[in-house]
Structure formats: structure tokens, C-alpha cells
Amino acid sequence: MKNTETKQQHLAYGWNHDWENKLAQLPASSRLLSPARVIAQHSHSYQIMxxxxxxxxTVTGKYEFNAVLKSDFPAVGDWVMAEKLAGETRSVIHSLLPRQSVMIRKAAGGAVDDQVIGANMDYLFITNALNxxxxxxxxxxxLIAAWESGAAPVILLTKADLCEEPEAFAALMESAAPGVPIHLISALQDQGKEQLLPYLQAGKTIAVTGSSGVGKSTLLNWLAGDNIMETQGIRENDARGRHTTTHRELFLLPSGALVMDTPGMRELQLWDAHDGLEQAFSDIEELSAQCRYRDCRHESDPGCAVLQAIEDGTLEAKRLHNYKKTAKELSHLARKENSLAKKAKKAAGSSPRKNEHRAKTDVWDYD
Structure with missing residues (x-):
């Protein structure tokens, strides 16, 4: 089917004028394919709308061969150009339309590679339980990863019914999230849904992320008004959740909004997120501009506005420590990436296939 014959069901998954403009910029040969949205990803295949x-x-062999990083492969939320196989409900993916936003983390393990959490989100609901x-x-x-993604971060403090003073926790979060909306909710007690309605507009895409046990699947069921996701309880000894979601999937809600559920992460290893670091710690960045010395290390330097803020109680010392620790981590990762890139470039001349070490669609590792 030609792209001009896009059906209403397709439009429901977020196709709009912006994507039409991206489509118009593709070579004429690509326009013979159909745009499709990735709504689920499994170990060796995708579900696309x-x-x-x-x-x-599945991706074509040429696509697989040309992919360098895991993030080069399609991810849930992506728009791809696909070719329908005659007489079947199967397609092959030829290319990826440029992403409007993408949340990426470093893949688990020692290898220097990335992993896409979700693509083309308008909002990123970052969840943390009040337990x-x-x-x-x-x-x-x-928040660093969220700001780096290009999506607008929104913090949801879930299980507010389990906390005697939820407003106090919200205040703590406000000091660590300048400019980010924070909402107290309880899906089990049906509290706070009205605060989320402005985000749940038709055609908007929201990714829900956070650790296991924060209530992501329960939240999704609550927003959908139906049990579309399996849920499990938390372990009593440490309030940590069992893993319920085992893959990323995009759901269409009755409101017309699209919500992406993601597996809980034991650890979020950042990936190429220097801009996100500056935005997440914008308060420290602004204070740094007021320091006497441009290269102030915020340790014992005279005229340090950051240390003065800690002394007068307007900045938490732990927040500065986390800022420095994360900046060091990102710099170390950047050096490893540069070293790996140089080795890959050197080996490319002698290798007939630059990525034959990569499994066909081994693009996810689930925590």
C-alpha cells in the first residue's frame, strides 16, 4: 500500500504532519515502502503497526550489516519504512525514520555499547515509589537520561497511599529536579489521575520508566482502565519489586495517548549524556557561572559560589557529590568510546564484515 493511503488505525499510533515531512525528504525509492511504527520488540522480531x-x-540483511551500534536497530516507538510480504501479515524493515527523541543507556555488562529504552516519546514518566x-x-x-533524550521528563511519586507525609518526599524531589513537574499518585486508591490528563492527549507518546516495584504496570492498567499488563507484588523484606515486564511494548489508551511500558532496571548506566547532565543539574551549572574562577573545581577554591550555596543551605552537599561523580563517569565512558572507535576504524580496513560479531537482532538485555 502506498504511503498516501495511510489508514485511520495507522494514524492512531501517532502518524502526523511532522512524520509526513520526514517521509517527503526520503529518496523516491523509499517512498514505495510503507511507514510503520514499532509497537513491540522481541529477541528476534518486531511487532509493527x-x-x-x-x-x-524483521530487518533486512542489508540493514543488519550496516548497523554499527545497537541503537542503530529499530526500537519500540520508532517509525520505520517496511515492505509487506505478499499475501502475509509479515513485513521486512528497510530503514529507520529520523528519531524525534530517544532514551539511551549503556548496555549492561563490560562491553561499550548502547541500548535504547524507547524512541519518539513526547513525555517520559519517571516513577519512584514512596516506600x-x-x-x-x-x-x-x-533525569540526566531523560533530558538527554529530548522528551519532557515528568516525575511520578507512586504508592502515595503508603506514605504518611508524601508532600515531604515531593519537596525533597523538587530540590533535585529543577523545573520538572512532580505528581503524587496512588493507582490502588485512584488518587492523582486528574493531574496526568494533560499529558494523555491523542497521538502523544509517553514512556514509563523506573526501577522494579515502583508500580509501572499497575500505573498502566490504571490509566487504561483495564488489566492490560500483568502485575506482581513487592518483596516484603526490602520493598523491591519482582520483574513483571519482560519486553518493551507500546499500548494505545482509550484517550488516544500511547504509553510505553519498559522492564524495570536494576541499574541505569548512562550513555553519552553530557547535555543531559547540564540540564539535570542546571542549578549547579548556574552557580558555577558565578564562581570567581572559570575552572573552579568546587572543592576548596576561593570565591566558589557552589560551596557557598552548600554552606548557606540552598544546595545539598550530596547533590554536588553526585554531580561530580556522574561527570567523572561520563568522561571515563567517553574515553572508552573514543578508544573503541579508533580500534574499530583501524580494523575496518582488514575485516570484510565490520559487525559479524553481532547477533542478528541481539539488541536488548533485560534486567
Whole structure:
């Protein structure tokens, strides 16, 4: 089916004029294919929403060969150009339309590679439960990745019914998330849904992320008004959740909004997120501009506005420590990436296939 014959079901998954403009910029040969949105990703295949409905899909051999990083492969939320196989509900993916936003983390393990959490989100709901797992420092890391993604971060403090003073926790989070909306909610008690309605507009895409046990699947069921996701309880000894979601998937809500559920992460390892670091710690960046010396290390330098803010109580010392620690981590990762890139470039001349070490669609590792 030609792209001009896009059906209403296809439009429901977020196709709009912006994507039409991206499509118009592709070579004429690409326009013979159909745009489709990736709505689920499995170990060796994808589920995509095409103008003809839902199809199972795989990437072409050429696509696989040309991919260098895991993030080069399609991810949930992506728009791809696909070719329908005659007489079947299967397609092959030829290319990826340029992403409007993408949340990426470093893949688990020692290898220097990336992993896409979700693509083309308008909002990123970062969830943290108001129980023993509440952790401001962990949320700062999520905010770095969120700002780097290009999506607008929104913090949801879930399970507010389990907390005697939820407003006090919200205040703690506000100090660590300048300019980010924060909402107290309880899906089980049906509290706070009205605060989320402005985000749940038709055609908007929201990714929900956070650690296991914060109530992501319960939140999704609550927003959908139906049990579309399996849920499990938390372990009583440490308030940590069991893993319920095992893959990323995009769901269409009754409101017309699209919500992406993601597996809980034990650890969020950042990837190429220097801009996100500056935005997540914008308060420290602004204070740094007021320091006497441009290269102030915020340790014992005279005229340090950052240390003065800690002394007068307007900045938490732990927040500065996390800022420095994360900046050091990102610099170390950048050096490893540069070293790896040089080795890959050197080996490319002698290797007939630059990525034959990569499994065909081994693009996810689930925590």
C-alpha cells in the first residue's frame, strides 16, 4: 500500500504532519515502502503497526550489516519504512525514520555499547515509589537520561497511599529536579489521575520508566482502565519489586495517548549524556557561572559560589557529590568510546564484515 493511503488505525499510533515531512525528504525509492511504527520488540522480531494493521517484522540483511551500534536497530516507538510480504501479515524493515527523541543507556555488562529504552516519546514518566526504595540520587540519574533524550521528563511519586507525609518526599524531589513537574499518585486508591490528563492527549507518546516495584504496570492498567499488563507484588523484606515486564511494548489508551511500558532496571548506566547532565543539574551549572574562577573545581577554591550555596543551605552537599561523580563517569565512558572507535576504524580496513560479531537482532538485555 502506498504511503498516501495511510489508514485511520495507522494514524492512531501517532502518524502526523511532522512524520509526513520526514517521509517527503526520503529518496523516491523509499517512498514505495510503507511507514510503520514499532509497537513491540522481541529477541528476534518486531511487532509493527502498518497501514494494513499489525505485522510481525524483521530487518533486512542489508540493514543488519550496516548497523554499527545497537541503537542503530529499530526500537519500540520508532517509525520505520517496511515492505509487506505478499499475501502475509509479515513485513521486512528497510530503514529507520529520523528519531524525534530517544532514551539511551549503556548496555549492561563490560562491553561499550548502547541500548535504547524507547524512541519518539513526547513525555517520559519517571516513577519512584514512596516506600523503602525511594532514592533521590537514583532519580537524578534518570533525569540526566531523560533530558538527554529530548522528551519532557515528568516525575511520578507512586504508592502515595503508603506514605504518611508524601508532600515531604515531593519537596525533597523538587530540590533535585529543577523545573520538572512532580505528581503524587496512588493507582490502588485512584488518587492523582486528574493531574496526568494533560499529558494523555491523542497521538502523544509517553514512556514509563523506573526501577522494579515502583508500580509501572499497575500505573498502566490504571490509566487504561483495564488489566492490560500483568502485575506482581513487592518483596516484603526490602520493598523491591519482582520483574513483571519482560519486553518493551507500546499500548494505545482509550484517550488516544500511547504509553510505553519498559522492564524495570536494576541499574541505569548512562550513555553519552553530557547535555543531559547540564540540564539535570542546571542549578549547579548556574552557580558555577558565578564562581570567581572559570575552572573552579568546587572543592576548596576561593570565591566558589557552589560551596557557598552548600554552606548557606540552598544546595545539598550530596547533590554536588553526585554531580561530580556522574561527570567523572561520563568522561571515563567517553574515553572508552573514543578508544573503541579508533580500534574499530583501524580494523575496518582488514575485516570484510565490520559487525559479524553481532547477533542478528541481539539488541536488548533485560534486567
Amino acid at each position: 502498518t497501514p494494513d494493521g499489525e505485522h510481525t517484522a 523503602q526504595d525511594f532514592n533521590v540520587r537514583k532519580m537524578e540519574r534518570y
